[in-house]
Amino acid sequence: MAHRVRDWFRARGIDAFAARCIAVGMILVIVACTCFGKLIQVQLLDGQATAEAATNSRTSKVVVSAKRGRILASNGTVLAQSVERYNIIGVPDAATSFTPVDCGTKQAKALGYCHSIDGKPVGVSGAAAVARLLAPLLDMDAMELGADLNGTNQYVILKKDVTPQVKRAIDKLNLGGIVYGELSSQRVYAENTLIGALLGGVNDDGSGASGLELTLNKQLSGTDGYTVYQRGNGGEVIPGTVSKTKAAQDGSDVTLTIDSDVDWYVKRVLAEGVASSHAKWGIAVVEDALTGEILALEDSDAIQAGSSEAKASASRAVSQTFEPGSIGKVPALAAILQNGVHKIDDHFTVPYEYTSEGQKFHDAIYHPDKRWTLAGILQNSSNSGMVMAAEKLTSQQRYDMLTKFGIGQATGLNLPGESRGVLGTPSSWDGRTKNTVLFGQGYTVNALQLSRVVSVIANKGVNRQQSLIKSVTDKNGKPVDMLNRSAARVLDEKIANQVRNAMESALEEYKGVAGVNGYRVAVKSGTAEVVGSDGSLSSIIADFAGIIPANDPRFIVTVVMQDPDGSYGGTTSGKLFAKIGEFLMQKYDVPNSPARTDAIPVEW
Structure with a gap:
């Protein structure tokens, strides 16, 4: 085959050097065409899918919890209400790769924050470091927390129903993307046994379990909303990336005839x-x-409302x-x-x-x-x-x-x-x-x-x-007579x-x-x-x-x-x-x- 190619070039007056140059050029053309074809495939054919995959990896949909309506006495006393609470969520996948920023370093100055425990370096990295920082605020054992945070999962509930004060303290730890607070609520009742068993209580998911909480569950329950946005590497919201949002509709307030x-x-x-x-x-x-x-x-x-006895x-x-x-x-x-x-x-x-x-x-x-x-x-x-x-x-x-x-x-x-x-x-x-x-x-x-x-x-x-029911608020918060x-x-x-x-x-x-x-x-x-x-x-x-x-x-x-x-x-x-x-x-x-x-x- 090679002899035939040389004979073909000689018949046309092309010497050996020129023939080699032409061959190399042809090979380069073939390589270039192959690369160009691949580029077209990536950019035009697979580009959209690749971009969507990248976007999806950064996109988060956060549920905006609706607040359960209140139960009030006719004279305005709040008998039952939901107060702001947070479930503290950990991201084990991010926690395992966490490296604390020591205070006083150039990195700390550049970032504007650092990590320390009682003014001293954290001393470890990964999930153990996150656990040491978090444990005092959650009043939990650091080793137990470390075990929960050690893995490849994207979601683990570390503690439920913490107060807004605790959530704000956790925000100041600069653990964005690793630990965050998910808005929740906790049902609390008047601090006495007024119509305790009659009021009843709610389940762990916040729905009515017994008493008036169950009978009025449809009126008291709200509809959760959500927000879809993209997170940066630190867990922060990337400005301008909120793509979808639906406001939560809180439950209705119910006023009883009870004075x-x-x-x-x-x-x-x-x-x-x-x-x-x-x-x-x-x-x-x-x-x-x-x-x-x-x-x-x-x-x-x-019987105190919300207690196990009230629910039973x-x-x-x-x-x-x-x-x-x-x-x-x-x-x-x-x-x-x-x-x-x-x-x-x-x-x-x-x-x-x-x-x-x-x-x-x-x-x-x-x-x-x-x-x-x-x-x-x-x-x-x-x-x-x-x-x-x-x-x-x-x-x-x-x-x-x-x-x-x-x-x-x-x-x-x-x-x-x-x-x-x-x-x-x-x-x-x-x-x-x-x-x-x-x-x-x-x-x-x-x-x-x-x-x-x-x-x-x-x-x-x-x-x-x-x-027994005096009024129920409508979607605009206006009381509607129910007598x-x-x-x-x-x-x-x-x-x-x-x-x-x-x-x-x-x-x-x-x-x-x-x-x-x-x-x-x-x-x-x-x-x-x-x-x-x-x-x-x-x-x-x-x-x-x-x-x-x-x-x-x-x-x-x-x-x-x-x-x-x-x-x-x-x-x-x-x-x-x-x-x-x-x-x-x-x-x-x-x-x-x-x-x-x-x-x-x-x-x-």
Whole structure:
């Protein structure tokens, strides 16, 4: 082959030297063409991908966390809020190649910063050096930190929920690109046990776990945003490289109808009352008679919101059910009057014991035959009298009135753990239950339902929906009214006023204990025996509910205790009712009541 090439050159008069030059030139052309082709491939074909890869290696997407909305009391007290916190993030890949800058060196002067521990050189490099600098601020062991930072990962959480002060101190360590703070938040609650179990708590991810935190999770939760930008070698943001951003939308603030001042006082009265009477537990509700707003909803349990116990427990104030006892005579009396079976001043001769359909019923305390009106039967809380007066009241009429008063019905507040109690249908009642429901036995309620029963009388026969949520802020931070104003008439106004009049007379027996000086009060007490697991009557529920002032209803106060010394609701829970009632009259500066002049006769 080489001979043919030489012969070809000689035939054309080209000597050997010239031939060699031409060959070398051809080889160079081939090399140049190859390089040029590769350059075209890199620049035109692969250039975009290479540039994108380089950009991607520098690009970071940082989540901008949304703040969870606050839960506030109606008077502005913050019951739950999320405070600024940071998760401290380490980049092990960067930490392992870290070399500290010794102070006083030319490098330190050129960079404008250096690294030291108590004025002395760090002494090591890599992850161990980063750990030594960081450990005192995080209050962690340097060796443990060093182990976390030793590797090739790009992300490791070193510590959660540090304060902004700690985060700023870490920023001053000049560890950009190695350690940084990622905005987070921590849920904190009022430093007391106000409605602790009712508020509930949040999970580790900040979402609602129990209580109102769970029920209101949709309103309280925000939407996270993000920022996309490029980082320099030191971890700093390269100016002008922010390419995408989405602002975080914080969660809505929720304002409850709870007045923290009232709730605090009710909590204190309950705690002292339960302790002094050696009761197992106590519950109290304060309701605005005009609007249905719940101003206080407390129990004697000492559960702090956000605690493990709060996340595992429902509020006793909404979950505990019980037989109401003689407070159940209120809807029974309303049914008798509303259905025209009797008038409020009809005369009865009431024995201690009365027999109906072969079943015997008796009053709590023995007495000879008494000449009472229907109002007097309520005043004296006579079981025998109620059964006697209701002889012509059908089971369906009894049931209908109970349901209209809210017995056996959900309150509509949608509270976690809330029990609606138990109310059987007329077809399920035996001959005895048909009559025991007239005096609050044979069905169960919670404290909110009991308050609702009395509120119907205070509202002149209208069953007004209770409210616990007052407002929720919209996306512009403006409060949106959330009060539930639905209502339904249950009784004629005249009938409701007659029942209230009889309830005012019912205070007479307990006036020295449950009365509030200067104010007329309409009340009803209850005492119910609780059947134990063995079928025996092993416990007592003592409750007391009333309207204050009776002449111009402003508040409903309900108090329930289990097994207090003294047993009877009027002398036990009634005492706490009086303390709460007096506080409400003073706080809201309610005018004293005029003298009572319209009392319905209770005897004949």
